[in-house]
Amino acid sequence: xxxxxxxxxxxxxxxxxxxxxxxxxxxxxxxxxxxxxxxxxxxxxxxxxxxxxxxxxxxxxxxxxxxxxxxxxxxxxxxxxxxxxxxxxxxxxxxxxxxxxxxxxxxxxxxxx
Amino acid sequence: xxxxxxxxxxxxxxxxxxxxxxxxxxxxxxxxxxxxxxxxxxxxxxxxxxxxxxxxxxxxxxxxxxxxxxxxxxxxxxxxxxxxxxxxxxxxxxxxxxxxxxxxxxxxxxxxxxx
Numbered sequence: 001x002x003x004x005x006x007x008x009x010x011x012x013x014x015x016x017x018x019x020x021x022x023x024x025x026x027x028x029x030x031x032x033x034x035x036x037x038x039x040x041x042x043x044x045x046x047x048x049x050x051x052x053x054x055x056x057x058x059x060x061x062x063x064x065x066x067x068x069x070x071x072x073x074x075x076x077x078x079x080x081x082x083x084x085x086x087x088x089x090x091x092x093x094x095x096x097x098x099x100x101x102x103x104x105x106x107x108x109x110x111x112x113x
Numbered sequence: 114x115x116x117x118x119x120x121x122x123x124x125x126x127x128x129x130x131x132x133x134x135x136x137x138x139x140x141x142x143x144x145x146x147x148x149x150x151x152x153x154x155x156x157x158x159x160x161x162x163x164x165x166x167x168x169x170x171x172x173x174x175x176x177x178x179x180x181x182x183x184x185x186x187x188x189x190x191x192x193x194x195x196x197x198x199x200x201x202x203x204x205x206x207x208x209x210x211x212x213x214x215x216x217x218x219x220x221x222x223x224x225x226x227x228x
Contacts, residue, residue, distance in 0.1 A: 034216075036219075041221065041222075042221050042222075043117070043204050043206075043219030043220050043221050043222050044156065044204070044219045045219070046216040046217065046218070049216070089156060091156075095169060097168065097169075098161040098163075098168040098169035099144055099146065099161055099208060099217065100146075100158050100161055100169050100171075101148075101158060101217065102158065103148075103155050103156040103157070104155065105154075105155050106155070
């Protein structure tokens, strides 16, 4: 099941710079997308979401961009901080009534001081 | 801040044994989920639960799996006869008034090891 794909397993950026995490999807029925962050030995923590009726959503240092025609979304973190180092998962919602999420494989972000 | 809790944090069992993984969702939430993550793989949806019944389940969630909300606070996942391939992190999640357009809060997970 490759409906949600994060093709970069890892990303390393310098503190203060921008981190850009990418996600592609194949199912055009997806209409709600989320980003989760996960530290070791913890469950995923919600970061930010976007509905398909929007192309951008911003929350503090985090911005998610959605390009429906390309079936692509990205998460921008500006400025990046060492505490942002974690695994980031993209997820898509496929069923409004049940809330089922389909996750990508995750991208490990390392922010170097 | 309210949080989802899960017990135990680590469960070791022999193949063929029954296990029950326990979760306490956030108290005013109405939608409950189980996901699992096999080591090195994606987080996978198992089941969603609302109003005391399953609202959706994945193909992984076969007859060996069941869920229950026995007392209005706990939400359990039972695996009747565990297999080696059931070894994974199991995450419980809950969300509030709507299944979608609403953040799912995840617990810290239970690591299940089947020997």
